[in-house]
Amino acid sequence: MTPGADVILEARGLTRLYGRGSEQVQALKGVSLQIQRGDFISFTGPSGSGKTTLVNLLGCLDNPTAGQLDVAGRRIFGGGGPLGERDLTRIRREIFGYIFQNFYLIPTLTVAENVALPLAFYRKPGVEGEVDRLLTLLGMEHRRNHLPGQISGGEMQRVAIARALVNKPAVLLADEPTGSLDTQRTQEIGEILQNLSAQAGLTIVMVTHNPALAALGSRRIEMRDGQIQDT
C-alpha cells in the first residue's frame, strides 16, 4: 500500500473569496487537511468561521478561489480552471452523500420513494436492495409507506440519511444535521452517524454548533476566521 492510500480527502491551501459589492470577503484562508477513510470529522466554530464553506468545497459543491483538493487520490481542484456543474455533479454522485439541517424530503412521495429518489437519476452498480436495507438499518421500515408529513423531525432526518446513502457514497457530508431537532432526536441522529462510521466504515464530515454532537466524532476541528484553529 502506498503512503496516503487511505486518504479520501486531501486539501492544500484551500481559499475561498466572496465578493460583496466592491468588498471581498475571504471566507477560507488557505486551509490544508487530510481526511482518512472511515474518519468521523466534526467541524465546529462560531458562525462565519468558514466551516460550511470548507465542507462545501470538500464536498465539491463549490469551486475554490485557490488551492488544491484531491478526492480518493484524484485531483479535483487545482489542476486547471474551475469545474463546470456537470463535472461537479459527476464527482458528487460517485463519492458523496449529503444531509442538511432542513431535510428537503418531497412531501408527496412516501418514505421509501424519498429514499429511492436518487436512483431515478443515477444508480451505482450493486445498489439493489439498498432502500430496504437502509430503511431497516435506520429503523424506518415500519414507516416506509408514510408521507413525510406523517412522521417526526427525527424520522425525517433518518429518511434524509437513508436517501444520502442509497447510492453507497464513500463520504457523507452533514451540514448541521440536527439543527432542527430537539435534544433527544439530536442524540438519536448522533448515534446513527457514529454507528455508520464505526460499523460501516463510512467517512463522515459534519458541521455542527452542538458540542455534544461534535464530541461523537473521531476528530474535532475547530474553525475560526476562515482557518483551522485547533484539531
Next chain:
Amino acid sequence: MISRHQIAFKNLLRKKARTFLTLVGIVLSSWVLVSLLGFNRGYEAALNRDIDNLGYQIMVMAKGCPYEAATMMLQGGAGLRYIEEDVAKGIESRPEVAGVTPILMQAFFDPNKGDGGGIAGYYGVDMQTFPAMKPFLRFRKGGWPQGSEAAEAVMGFEAAELEQREVGDSILVPEKNVELKVVGILERTGTQDDGTIFVPLKTLQQVAGLDKITTIGIKVKKDADIAKLEAALYQLPDMQVVSFSQVKQTIMKLIATARVMVLSIAVIALLIAMVGVVNTVLMSVMERRHEIGILKTMGAMPGDIFRLVWTETLLLCAGGGVVGIGLALAFARLSDLLVRRVLPYAPGGELVAIDLKLCALTLLIIVAVGLLSGVYPAWKAGRVRPLDAIRGGL
C-alpha cells in the same frame, strides 16, 4: 422503484388547487380547439354533401322565380313563373351537359295542416331522369311510381312522418281534391328532400292544369368547363342560373370570415392556457428550488432536472388535452345545436365532425404548445446551482 414520470406526477399533486385551475384552462382550450377544428371540417363536408345530394350542379329557372316561390311559401298566393319544357331539351344538347331533369314545383295551401293551415310542397319530377340523377336516394319502403302519368306519390321521410302515411295509403292534394297513392317512402337524407312529396311530372302538370315546368336541374359532365356552360346559360332570355358551386363558394366565404374570427379566439384561448402553464410550472420551480438543489447533490444532471420539469408540463397538457377532447366528443351534439342556432344557414347532417384523427391532431397541438411553454421553466430549473439553492437563492 420510482420513475421520473411518477416523481413528476406527484410533484403536480402538491398544489392541487393550482394544478386543477391550470388543468381547467388547458381543458377549455382543447375543448374549444377540437370543436372548432371539427366544425371547420364538418361544415364544409355537410355543405358539400347537401350540394352533391341535389344530384345536379346547376339549376335554371325563370327570372324572379325564387322570390315568388318564397312569397308563395309565406302567403300561399301568387303564381310561379314557368319555363317551356323545350328549354330543357336545348340545354341537354350542349356538350358539357351529362343530363337534365325538368321539375315542376307546386305548393298548395292545406287548411288541415298545423294550426290554421300550412303549405304542402309538391315536386313534379320526370321518372326517366330524376331517379337516375339521384341514385343515392334510398327507400325505407316501396319505390318510384311506375309510369309517367301514374296517380302515385313518393314521400320524403319527414313528410311521411308528419302526415303519418305508409306505403299503400292515399293522400289528397289540397285545393285540387285529387287523390294520390303513396308508393314509396324515402330514407332520411338530412336535406330538403325529407319534407318533399314527389309526384310524376305529367301527373302534377295535370293536377295543376299546366304543361310547363319551373326548374331545370343540370348535371354537368365530370371534366366539363362549368364556367363556360354557366356563361352560355346566362344568355338564355328571362332565365336565372343558380350554380351550386357559386352558392357553395359564397357560403364558404362567409363562413371563412367567421372561421378566422373564431380560430383567432381559439388561438388566444390557447395562448392564455400557455401563459397559465408557464406561470404554474415556473412558480412550482421557484418554490422547489431547495429540492432541485438537493436533487443535484444526489447526482441529477441539468438535463435530468430539465426533463423532470418538462415531464410535469407534458403530463399537465396531455391530461388537460385528453379531458378537453373527451368533453368535446361528449358534447359534440350540443355544440352542433348551438352552432346551428347561430348560423344563418346550416346544412343538414353533422356540423361538428370530430374523429380520432382530429382528436390526435388536437392533442398533438396542445402537447406541443405545452412543451413549448415548459421550456423556460425547465431551463431555469436545470440551471439551478445546488449551493445557491441550498443557501436560498436561484
